[in-house]
Amino acid sequence: MKRLSLFTICLIILVGSWVFLRFVVGGVISVPIPSSVIGMYMGLIIIAILVHISVEDSRFREFLRPVHETLIDDKRRIRRRVIAVLIPIFLLGYTYSIIAQRANPPGSPRDAHPSPPLELTYKDAVIGTMQDVVNPFRHYEKDDPEAFKAHVENGRRVYHQNCFPCHGDHLDGQGHFAPYLQPLPANFQDPGIIPNFQESFFFWRIAKGGPGLPAAGTPWDSAMPIWEDYLTKDEIWDVILFLSDYTGYQPRTFGEAH
Amino acid sequence: MRNRNVVSLLMLVLGMLCVLMLAHAQNAPEASEKGKEVYENSCAHCHGVEGRGDGSAAENLLPKPRDFTRGLYKIRSTESGQLPTDQDLFDIITEGMPGSSMPPWDTALSADDRWEVVAYIKTFYDGFKESETPPRAISLEDKIPYAEESVEIGKGLYVDLGCVECHGNVGRGDGTSAPTLTDEWGFQTWPANLAQGWNYRGGADTEDIFKRFIGGIAGSPMPAFEGDSFLHFGLTAEESKRLSELENKDEMTEAEEEESGKFYEKMDAAVDIALNRAEGMELSAAEQQTYDNAMKVVYEKSWHLANYVKSLTPEKRPESAIGNNVLRSQYVQGALPPMDDAAWETLQSGYFPVVGQVVIEPRQFNPTIDSVNVKSFYNDTEVAFLFTWDDRTQTIGDETDETTGKTLEDALAIQFPVKVPQGPTAPKPYFLWGGRLPVYLWHWKASAPEQVTELTAKGINNAEAQEAQGELQTQSIYKDGQYKLWVKRALKTDDKKDLQLEPGVFVPIAFSAWDGANGDVDTKRVMSSWYAFVLEPVPSSKRFIYPPLIAILSVGFLFGLRAFVQRRNSEEV
Numbered sequence: 001m002k003r004l005s006l007f008t009i010c011l012i013i014l015v016g017s018w019v020f021l022r023f024v025v026g027g028v029i030s031v032p033i034p035s036s037v038i039g040m041y042m043g044l045i046i047i048a049i050l051v052h053i054s055v056e057d058s059r060f061r062e063f064l065r066p067v068h069e070t071l072i073d074d075k076r077r078i079r080r081r082v083i084a085v086l087i088p089i090f091l092l093g094y095t096y097s098i099i100a101q102r103a104n105p106p107g108s109p110r111d112a113h114p115s116p117p118l119e120l121t122y123k124d125a126v127i128g129t130m131q132d133v134v135n136p137f138r139h140y141e142k143d144d145p146e147a148f149k150a151h152v153e154n155g156r157r158v159y160h161q162n163c164f165p166c167h168g169d170h171l172d173g174q175g176h177f178a179p180y181l182q183p184l185p186a187n188f189q190d191p192g193i194i195p196n197f198q199e200s201f202f203f204w205r206i207a208k209g210g211p212g213l214p215a216a217g218t219p220w221d222s223a224m225p226i227w228e229d230y231l232t233k234d235e236i237w238d239v240i241l242f243l244s245d246y247t248g249y250q251p252r253t254f255g256e257a258h
Numbered sequence: 259m260r261n262r263n264v265v266s267l268l269m270l271v272l273g274m275l276c277v278l279m280l281a282h283a284q285n286a287p288e289a290s291e292k293g294k295e296v297y298e299n300s301c302a303h304c305h306g307v308e309g310r311g312d313g314s315a316a317e318n319l320l321p322k323p324r325d326f327t328r329g330l331y332k333i334r335s336t337e338s339g340q341l342p343t344d345q346d347l348f349d350i351i352t353e354g355m356p357g358s359s360m361p362p363w364d365t366a367l368s369a370d371d372r373w374e375v376v377a378y379i380k381t382f383y384d385g386f387k388e389s390e391t392p393p394r395a396i397s398l399e400d401k402i403p404y405a406e407e408s409v410e411i412g413k414g415l416y417v418d419l420g421c422v423e424c425h426g427n428v429g430r431g432d433g434t435s436a437p438t439l440t441d442e443w444g445f446q447t448w449p450a451n452l453a454q455g456w457n458y459r460g461g462a463d464t465e466d467i468f469k470r471f472i473g474g475i476a477g478s479p480m481p482a483f484e485g486d487s488f489l490h491f492g493l494t495a496e497e498s499k500r501l502s503e504l505e506n507k508d509e510m511t512e513a514e515e516e517e518s519g520k521f522y523e524k525m526d527a528a529v530d531i532a533l534n535r536a537e538g539m540e541l542s543a544a545e546q547q548t549y550d551n552a553m554k555v556v557y558e559k560s561w562h563l564a565n566y567v568k569s570l571t572p573e574k575r576p577e578s579a580i581g582n583n584v585l586r587s588q589y590v591q592g593a594l595p596p597m598d599d600a601a602w603e604t605l606q607s608g609y610f611p612v613v614g615q616v617v618i619e620p621r622q623f624n625p626t627i628d629s630v631n632v633k634s635f636y637n638d639t640e641v642a643f644l645f646t647w648d649d650r651t652q653t654i655g656d657e658t659d660e661t662t663g664k665t666l667e668d669a670l671a672i673q674f675p676v677k678v679p680q681g682p683t684a685p686k687p688y689f690l691w692g693g694r695l696p697v698y699l700w701h702w703k704a705s706a707p708e709q710v711t712e713l714t715a716k717g718i719n720n721a722e723a724q725e726a727q728g729e730l731q732t733q734s735i736y737k738d739g740q741y742k743l744w745v746k747r748a749l750k751t752d753d754k755k756d757l758q759l760e761p762g763v764f765v766p767i768a769f770s771a772w773d774g775a776n777g778d779v780d781t782k783r784v785m786s787s788w789y790a791f792v793l794e795p796v797p798s799s800k801r802f803i804y805p806p807l808i809a810i811l812s813v814g815f816l817f818g819l820r821a822f823v824q825r826r827n828s829e830e831v
Contacts, residue, residue, distance in 0.1 A: 162616075
């Protein structure tokens with residue numbers, strides 16, 4: 001059997017990686033990967049290949065040999081002609097598709113977790129500083145499990161009377177209204193949310209809603225309501241207990257590393 | 259040596275791919291607990307701890323969560339009056355009930371947990387324990403495949419069987435009895451909009467549809483069309499056709515009277531047998547034969563009917579315009595087409611789903627409007643829009659809300675910012691009728707169907723009609739459960755409070771809609787987030803110049819490269 005040339009191997013690796021990223025990782029295993037990210041990965045792989053072939057002079061020459069042959073060797077005449085036709089046709093189609101492409105609306109970059117204000121307030125009354133305020137019912141978890149359970153149950157009620165159409169019955173951000181909101185409602189089952197923030201942070205987000213976000217969080221787009229208009233302070237603390245109890249994630253407490 | 263190199267290169271690339279793959283793999287589903295526990299953790303807040311459908315969330319919901327204590331189940335593979343099979347329950351829990359708040363549990367609960375919870379909800383109704391024989395399944399054996407002729411036959415039956423009275427002429431759920439229906443528990447219920455298959459509770463395959471009217475939708479006013487309630491039960495297809503002919507005559511001759519009398523006798527006999535069978539009596543062989551023959555006709559007709567219903571809905575829910583899809587207005591030369599012009603048919607409409615407004619009190623948890631569909635054309639001076647949306651009832655401001663005393667009517671509002679945000683990070687107005695930054699709105703109401711009012715709003719409760727009403731032209735029509743609204747405006751106006759339009763500029767657009775019959779008024783409504791709208795620029799003529807140029811250049815490059823290599827080669831030799 002004829003050995004594959006180094007050039008062919010590199011070509012196979014390139015095409016194979018692209019197919020793998022585009023269809024296997026971004027299809028079979030997970031959701032599609034954005035083309036810019038695929039581009040970045042492909043760039044890395046090309047660099048790896050370039051480094052590999054240019055380490056030794058002889059290897060570089062071996063790599064170029066098939067290209068060389070195709071260009072001038074008379075035995076490769078047919079291949080040469082085919083390539084001379086295919087490359088211009090491909091470029092013709094490719095540039096046409098780029099120029100004729102319809103413009104898309106500018107994406108709006110959004111920081112999903114912008115920094116909170118320094119002070120935590122409820123309807124203009126200051127509760128304390130964002131760092132120091134703790135959930136007043138959290139201590140029942142150790143001190144009085146029965147009372148704790150009652151608070152969680154109350155949080156469950158608050159949640160199911162107010163939050164589930166967006167954040168979902170399973171707290172996974174997949175309520176029946178969710179797919180049609182932009183940005184999507186938060187997914188509390190995502191390990192990147194509850195464990196990363198203090199309970200005061202969630203109090204702030206729930207009390208002030210989308211409109212309470214700083215500009216980096218695109219407050220004008222978020223459908224997250226301003227709950228201090230409808231819920232009492234205690235109800236907000238209770239629903240936070242429910243979020244962490246149902247998902248099993250503990251919010252960060254002050255002093256832990258970020 | 260070379261082999262080792264190739265291997266090391268492969269390893270390098272594979273290693274990188276593995277890292278990338280790990281970064282993209284999704285979380286494995288987490289384990290949860292069993293039976294009662296699963297129920298109390300995932301279902302009780304809607305269905306109630308004791309299965310009465312009275313959980314804490316139920317208050318806000320319509321349709322209400324199922325009351326499990328009555329043994330009435332809508333989505334079954336079993337005959338009318340029978341309990342569902344375990345598989346039916348498992349499937350509905352897995353897939354959820356689209357168009358209602360009953361969520362799918364396919365990802366949130368493991369299959370084991372779903373089986374456990376099936377066993378648990380059965381304990382709420384003793385009938386499950388008492389029934390000795392397994393429920394009778396609806397046979398799907400003699401399925402009639404989807405075909406034009408079958409759809410045609412089904413269409414006739416759709417009228418003859420009275421589906422029209424509830425579901426309306428073309429199935430949008432706008433029949434004359436639609437606003438009067440209540441379910442077994444006394445709550446208002448709406449006939450399904452058959453044009454929106456994605457909202458059918460039990461799926462929109464022909465088999466699903468077939469099962470729904472053979473088995474009925476228990477608890478709902480939708481009758482089961484199995485057996486004795488079926489049109490001309492007991493007659494063959496030809497006999498039934500003949501009887502319809504006779505019944506449609508103004509006057510019958512004596513012979514015809516007699517002929518039809520025979521048909522009625524035959525039908526009565528068949529209905530008696532069906533009733534006996536339903537009561538569990540043993541049938542004689544002859545009776546069984548009569549029954550089977552009658553049912554064969556019923557099943558046949560039902561397949562035609564299922565095929566017809568299937569023809570009313572698109573295969574899938576249209577793709578939402580959220581994300582990259584935008585509302586693109588097409589350029590035309592000359593006058594813009596009026597509302598009923600055929601030119602509109604040439605455009606694909608943008609599908610904009612709307613959801614209940616649950617941000618600000620009073621809220622709408624149970625929307626009846628699914629989406630707004632939009633098409634648009636523009637020319638050098640004007641832009642025209644065609645909005646269509648389904649609404650089962652036409653409410654024109656002659657009804658009032660019982661609790662608030664407010665006038666109820668259907669309406670639509672189209673929202674733009676007053677000033678287009680410059681750049682992707684520039685602030686937009688708040689998506690719910692603005693705030694600090696104002697929005698510019700077109701407000702149409704069913705009570706003044708030929709008029710659109712321009713509003714400026716700085717909040718959902720802070721909207722004012724503009725003093726200077728611009729020259730907006732409007733036409734609208736309500737037909738077969740669907741509104742059509744046509745609006746035309748100049749691209750540029752003199753009014754500073756109006757949005758000014760320019761080709762190629764992306765403009766945020768959002769919608770609010772009100773279904774008066776569903777109690778929508780003021781903030782209680784359906785709404786959308788910001789979508790994007792653009793006057794699609796006429797494609798540039800560059801697309802015919804650059805690509806050929808680049809192709810020619812590339813040929814030149816290839817020849818040059820070959821000449822270069824050849825020269826170097828000869829120099830080397």
